[in-house]
Amino acid sequence: MSDNRILFTKAWLKKAENDLVSAKQILALENGPTDTPCFHAQQAVEKALKAFLTFHNIEFPKIHALDRLLELCLPKTKELNKLRKEIIELSIYAVETRYPGDFFEPEKREAQEAYDNAEKIVGIIRELLMGELKEDEK
Secondary structure (H helix, E strand, O other), rough: OOOHHHHHHHHHHHHHHHHHHHHHHHHOOOOOOHHHHHHHHHHHHHHHHHHHHHHOOOOOOHHHHHHHHHHHHHHHHHHHHHHHHHHHOOOOOOOOOOOOOOOOOOOOOHHHHHHHHHHHHHHHHHHHHHHHHHHOOO
């Protein structure tokens, strides 16, 4: 495997983890916004899926649609299909919470659930990739 693919895979994962940290910190605020952690939860999963695709040398378009990114991943692992519902539910936070107009403010409980799901999904993708990175080093 090329060093660049490994570096880019790890860089995507780091970005995903940074989004999780941001979401967690905002959720910890007593009266913090709830739209922003939802956006970061969606972004964390998007970046983790892109890490997976990068590792497997699968080209992907510049999109935020988690369902489309998931479909690109499935030929390499069926494990992620078990998380389809949670992954797709996060898709609404890519745009809808970011811009005025169709703006909605999620409830705190909803924001926490988005974070929890993202943390779980990113963790599973990280485990899948770390196992494969170790296999590749052999």
